[in-house]
Amino acid sequence: MKTVIMGAGAMGSLFGGLLALAGEEVWLVDIWKEHIDTLRSKGLVLEEKGKAQPIPIHATTEVASVGKADLVLIFVKTYHTEKAVSDARVLQKESTVFLTLQNGLGNEETICKEMERKKVLLGVTGQGATLLGPGHIRHAGWGKTYIGELDHQITDRAIWVAQSFCDAGIETEVSSNIHDHVWGKLLVNVGVNALTALTGFSNGQLLDYPETTRLMERLVLEAAEVARKKGVHIEEDPIEKVRKAIEATRENRSSMGQDFDHRRKTEIDAINGAVVREAQSLGIPVPFNQAVTDLVKAIEKSF
16 A cells, blocks of 8 residues: 655654554655655654654655555644645545544545545544654554544445554554544544643643643533534543543643644644634533633734
């Protein structure tokens, strides 16, 4: 399987590195030239459980140079999705599959504006990674990955992608209810990302203080209420779900936390901001999500 990953940040590099280790042909595509140059000259350094491993991997800033792909994995920030998918058009052949494992809401709609719906798979992942520098990441969280068809059918191609991930040590399951999983992952992001960005904490530190634990719970309960009003099925207690995710990624710094560390624009509009928008359309008050959205957006303006 030839996999091209659009967005070679922490998560894109993690998936690329693990797939490459399993013997897959992988190309990382990103606009960060220093990162790409390091990947090309020295490979990817993957830290995992105290050990650092160099992984030879293909990398480029020019997607048109890659050729055709079997799988295109979208891992860019949500606000770059439209351009990334447009650029990735040159990769497609008849059987090419486009899979998003991005955070938040809205990626499916954005991708399907650029690509035929029949080519698109949706997914979420519980894996966690931290970008330590050009060409250097830390695998800092382990969790299940779910992928699925937009029409909720179980297909051979979804099974094929899931098996390729499993062979690379990425525990993956095909779901017939992938949209429920997207909301389930959103609950985790809602409870973790903005708080870690605003406090400077690692994921696990949120549970070390009663103040941040209370805030996490309020954010999650508001989002869960919105999900239920939209008809989303939530299998387990949302607070317990988020606690488990935090413990599984305890040493990780969330993607939004890393964005704050580097004074970059965040995905707040696709996470807590998305909860606010959905709540407004339903007439549900979500004051905690509104507050953290406003705080993150205000701080962003100083970057």
